Every structure is written in structure tokens, then in C-alpha cells.
Amino acid sequence: MATEPKAAADDVKIDLFEDDDEFEEFEINEEWDDKEEGKEVTQQWEDDWDDDDVSDDFSLQLRRELESNTEKN
């Protein structure tokens, strides 16, 4: 009887750490050319995005908000 809670606790533990990001196995002798795809995927990033542009909708709304508030002050 005393073992039942322990079993339940272990059951929870295994669910808690269930790793849904387990890497799929490659075939044992699987070979591939990674040159092309590697290049394509590594070009999918932007490191110079933080510009001074404030013409997007969010910035325009922010501007309106700040200006309406300064007028009230």
C-alpha cells in the first residue's frame, strides 16, 4: 500500500520530463551534401533591423498618443 503513491509520483516525473524535442535518428550510413541548404538557412536572419524608422502603424499611433498627451499637459 505504501508503494502506490511512490509509483504515482514516478509516473508524474516521467511525464514532466517527456521531451517532445527529441532529435530524429539519421540512418546509420546516411550521407548528404549540406553546402546548399546550410547556406539558405543561415541567410534567413536579420541583424540590422533596429533602425530609426518610425513610419510603421505602431510608431504612428505611439506618436499620436504622445502628442495628444503633451497637448493636454
Added chain:
Amino acid sequence: MSMGEAHRRITEYLNRFSDAISSQDGATFKSLFALSSNSPFLLSLGDALNLFQDPNRLIKQSDNYSQFADILVPLFRSLLNYRQNNLLEAYNAFEKTANAFIQEFRNWESAWALEALYVIVYDIRVLAEKADKELASNGKSPEKLKGAGSVLMKFFGTLAGKGSKRVGALYVTCQLFKIYFKLGTVHLCRSVIRSIETARIFDFEEFPKRDKVTYMYYTGRLEVFNENFPAADYKLSYALKHCNPQSEANIRMILKHLIPVKLSIGILPKNSLLEKYNLLEYSKIVQALRRGDLRLLRCALQDHEDRFLRSGVYLVLEKLELQVYQRLVKKIYIIQKQKDPGRAHQVKLEVIVKALKWLEIDMDVDEVECIVAILIYKNLMKGYFAHKSKVVVLSKQDPFPKLNGKPVNS
């Protein structure tokens, strides 16, 4: 199936086994251990073993087989139980086979049986997982996966020597990682990583590509847990660059952990990447960073909380708040600059309070002052406080330094 047919199938298996060893035929040899592959040959052997009451007698009949009885007897028991879906018994017997195999493998000078070793290493993990599910469903403590980890450490020890067998060490390491991640005992990865990365006998580049990619994926994830973002970026980017382009599921898994790392060092994924690999849970987070929209970031984290927690990236994403604050204050500064260039570098804290209120985030001036102090301390802003007038005076040169691929100062 007749008794004669059962006898024939068992004998055929035993002949293949001894012939593979005598001719060092690795390809045939590996297929004889692949329980979880459900190959028709092994399934029919399982049926034959079920019918033929005493297969051990056949093993002991000939010297060709009997010298490998320590491998074959438990292997037959494992096959039989696997066929009957007794997964716990199948695992227990297979573990005995694995231990006997490693004794033989040590005695073989060349690495001809390395592929068979890979199959055994893979199957012991898979069988252990299935056995643990069976144990858990019967209300018992699941402990076989942990046991499989101990067996694989023996395998690792055998491979971690000089000579041609050492190229197999990384495959075993990757299977150990899968076990430790599944059990939530990732601290156990450390000793294996130390062996791979510091032992002089290993040259990382000589390992097979598939193992290097898997290794970099798991060690990259460990670096994410430790918040070592430059190392995580290097390792996960390596895995991404070298991954099989056909393996979209694996590319997606790498990106799932690489994207939070890239965001943390100020690099954004293009939307086309998120769409291609169905990672749209990150699109609002990217949008929030671009805009400086704190409300959007918090909503995105809330919407996908379960998913991010399961992947272990939630805390990393939560820390992006500072970058979002930086972007918001920068936008306020640019808007002021366009209106009144002379006084743009003086930003009233009250203005930031109002911007946050517009985003439905209630903060008073003291709280905002605290946030701005952190931004200055973390080098996300350059400036100082005019405390009495509740103004932050920004540097006239580069008031909002970019991360340039480096993490936020801790």
C-alpha cells in the same frame, strides 16, 4: 508454421550469425540485432521461437554457435518476448545480450561490428522506453531507461580508447543525451561532454556528420539551459548548417531552440523562415521586438506558454522584455527628436509611463525609473538620471547601443 519450418528459421538465423562473424560482414550482422525495426525476418524468427520450445538446444549443438551463447540465448528470449509484446521481459533479456556483446566487441581488433553496436545501442534505449511505459501503466516505478544509461556508459568506455572503434563514441554519446533529456537528468551529460571535448584521443571532425549534428543540437540546448548564449548560438548554428536538408523535422527542432538564442543576441529570424518550418509561435515575439510593444510580447508568451515551457525556452524569451523596453524608449526618443531636435536627449519618465499606459501596462514613475536604471546598467541605454526633475538624459552619441550578436550584459 510447422515445427520443421520453425527449426529451419532458427537454424538459418544462427548460420547467418556465425557466418557474419567469421566473414566480418557488418551489414548482415547489424540486421540480426534490430528488434525494433520489425523486419519480417526477425518477426518470423519470433514466431518460430514461440513454436520451438527449446531453441537453446540448437545454440549449444554446434561450436559455431555455442561460443556466442551469452549473446544468443538472451537475444532469443528478447525476440520471443518482443514478439509477444512483453516489453519488460524483452528489455531485461536484451540488456543481457548487450552486456555479452560488448565483451565480444572488445576482443575484436577492428571496428567491423560498429554498425551492429549502433543498432544495439539504439534498441536498448527504445526498448527501455517501452518497458518503462509498461511498468508505469502497471503502477510500478519506471527504471529501465536509467538502467539503459548505465549500460551505454559501459559501451562509451569501450569506445573511448585509441584505434578505429573510437569513431563510434559520439553515436553512443548522442543516445545517452536522449536518455538524460528524457529523464530530466541533464547534469549527467557533463562527464561525457568532458571526455569528448577534452580527451586528446578524439578529433571532433573525424566523427560521422549525423553524430556531429545531433551532438551539437543537444549540447547547444544545454548551453541554452545555462544561458551561455554565444556557445548556444555556435553549437545550434553548426547543427543547423550541417543538418540533412531533407530532415525538416530536425531542422525545425534546431530552430525551435536557436531562434530564442538569436533573439537574445539581437538577431531576428525572417518571417519566411518561421513560415517554412511552422514556427509561427515566434512571429509575434519578433514583431514585439521590432515595435517595442511590451503588451504584444507578454500576450505572445501567454498564448504559447505551455509550448515554450516544454521546450525550456520560456525564461529566455521572458528576458527579451529589456530589449523591448529599449526599443520603446528609442522610438519615443526618435519621435521627440523629429519634433524638437534640441531637447530630444532629455526624456521625461512621465512620457514613458504614458506610452506604457497606452499599451495597457500600469507603471508609476518610480517603477519606470527602475526599468531605465536597469537598461543603463545593462548597456542597452547610455545616459544618466536628473533625479529631481524625473528626466533621463541620454548620451548624444549612440544612446541606444546595438547588441551586435552579443548577449545583454548580465
